[in-house]
Amino acid sequence: MYLDFHTHGKLTKKLPFSEDYTHWLFSEARSAGLDALCLTEHFNTLGFEALYHYIAAHAQPDGDTLLFDGLRIFPGMETDIAEGGHILSIGPLEAILELNRRLEPHKEKGTFLPFSQLMDLFEQYPVLVGGAHPFRAGGNIPLLPDQQLRRLHFFDLNGKDVAENRQQAETLTRALAARLHKPVVSGSDTHQAAQYGCIRTRFDQTVNRVEALAEEIRQGRYDIVVSPQAAFQVKTAALLKRALKEIHALGGDYVPVLLGRSSVFSAPCPAEKKSVPQETSSTAL
Numbered sequence: 001m002y003l004d005f006h007t008h009g010k011l012t013k014k015l016p017f018s019e020d021y022t023h024w025l026f027s028e029a030r031s032a033g034l035d036a037l038c039l040t041e042h043f044n045t046l047g048f049e050a051l052y053h054y055i056a057a058h059a060q061p062d063g064d065t066l067l068f069d070g071l072r073i074f075p076g077m078e079t080d081i082a083e084g085g086h087i088l089s090i091g092p093l094e095a096i097l098e099l100n101r102r103l104e105p106h107k108e109k110g111t112f113l114p115f116s117q118l119m120d121l122f123e124q125y126p127v128l129v130g131g132a133h134p135f136r137a138g139g140n141i142p143l144l145p146d147q148q149l150r151r152l153h154f155f156d157l158n159g160k161d162v163a164e165n166r167q168q169a170e171t172l173t174r175a176l177a178a179r180l181h182k183p184v185v186s187g188s189d190t191h192q193a194a195q196y197g198c199i200r201t202r203f204d205q206t207v208n209r210v211e212a213l214a215e216e217i218r219q220g221r222y223d224i225v226v227s228p229q230a231a232f233q234v235k236t237a238a239l240l241k242r243a244l245k246e247i248h249a250l251g252g253d254y255v256p257v258l259l260g261r262s263s264v265f266s267a268p269c270p271a272e273k274k275s276v277p278q279e280t281s282s283t284a285l
Contacts, residue, residue, distance in 0.1 A: 001206040002225075004029070004037040004196065006078070006088060006132060006156050006187020009051050011244055011254070017047030018255050019054050026071050028193035034200065036065070036072035038187070040088045040132075043079040044107035048100055056093060063208030064092045074210065078132060079103065082112045085139035088156060088187075091127030091210050099125060115144055119151045128214055133158035133189065135172045142176055149180050154217060159188035159199040162226060163234035183217050186224045192244070195237035198230040 007029070009022045029037055041051060055073060059066035066073045076090035077100060089099065102121065106113045113121070122129050131152050134141040141149070155177045161169035177184045186199040203222045207213050216222060227233065244254040 001035045001072075001203040002033055002200045003074075003203060004034055004188050004190070004200055005090075005130070005154075005185045006040050006158060007037045007190045007196075008078075009039055009041050009055075010045055010047075011191055011241060013042040013045035015046065015245070015248060017045075017050045017054075020259060021255050022051065022054065023058075023069075024259060025190075025193055026068050026073075029190075029196050030069070030071050032193070032196035034071065034196060035206065036074065038074040038076045038088070038090045040076040040078045040090070040187070043077045043100055043103055048077070049097060052093060052097060063212075064210045065208045066093065072206075072208070074213070076127075079118060080109075080112045081118055081141075082114045083140045083144060085115075085134065085136075085141040086132040087115070087118060087122075087152075088130040088132045089122055089127045090130075090213075091125060095125040095127055099127070115141075116148055119148070123151070126210060128153045128210055128217075130154040130156055130185070132156045132187070133161055134176055135169070136161060142172075146180060150182070152180075152182060153214065154183050154185050157184050157186045157199065157224060159186070159190075159195060159230060160234055162199055163231040166226065166230075183220070184224070185217060185222070186226075190237070192237040192241045194240060195233050198227050198233040200225045 009025060010017060011021060041048060052075065055066055055068055059068040059073065062072070064074065066075070074090050075093045075096040076088060077096055079087045079089065081087055089096070099121065105111060119129065129152055131141045133139065133156055155173055157170065157173050174184055186201045188195050188198050190196050201222050202225050203216055207216060244258060247254040247257060
């Protein structure tokens with residue numbers, strides 16, 4: 001089973017949820033060779049519940065996972081902490097939705113929970129919890145007390161960081177995990193489909209329960225596969241993401257553009273509405 005531990009179902013957390021975009025992402029995940037993914041959507045994204053309700057309505061339940069057109073989805077989310085940094089949680093859909101609702105008062109910057117309080121909350125639920133891209137700029141996960149960090153179940157070797165500097169990302173992440181006696185798994189951090197497959201975790205067998213996934217990790221029955229094209233994939237995804245965001249900012253609908261269903265704007269843009277000046281006569285030149 002090829003699994004990606006860190007993915008998103010939206011282009012950005014500030015844009016509206018799009019059923020078509022999410023469906024397209026999942027179809028591209030299968031095309032990229034993934035059998036399963038952990039959907040670790042930002043806990044404060046617009047339409048968090050709408051995203052999961054859409055998936056649940058179009059998927060077949062299988063253990064703790066959802067089968068969406070052949071793609072196995074482990075529900076999850078990515079949560080900011082007050083100290084700076086992101087924490088991944090993976091669990092049954094009901095647990096993830098309830099956790100997200102309980103975090104409602106802490107979704108704005110300045111209200112994020114400290115790591116210790118977030119872990120107190122997570123430990124009330126059957127979820128796997130990991131440190132996302134621990135050495136990403138702006139995060140302070142490695143500076144937290146060791147006795148707190150040992151509450152995590154894994155660390156994320158992140159595709160974006162590997163693409164930027166693989167040796168540094170691997171060395172730092174594995175050293176932190178070794179110090180705390182924790183495993184390292186991998187996630188692409190995909191928001192845009194070109195990034196799928198830049199890094200994957202390959203398991204010996206397919207599992208559909210979070211506890212079974214945790215046991216496979218504990219036993220080390222997996223390995224991490226990095227694409228030789230990882231840097232190109234991440235760069236391409238970043239460029240396309242910026243272009244699609246700009247379409248939205250200009251008032252266009254990026255989803256049909258991406259899917260090849262229509263032009264950028266449903267109506268003429270302001271420049272097109274202006275009258276065309278009459279051709280200047282030669283005598284005026």
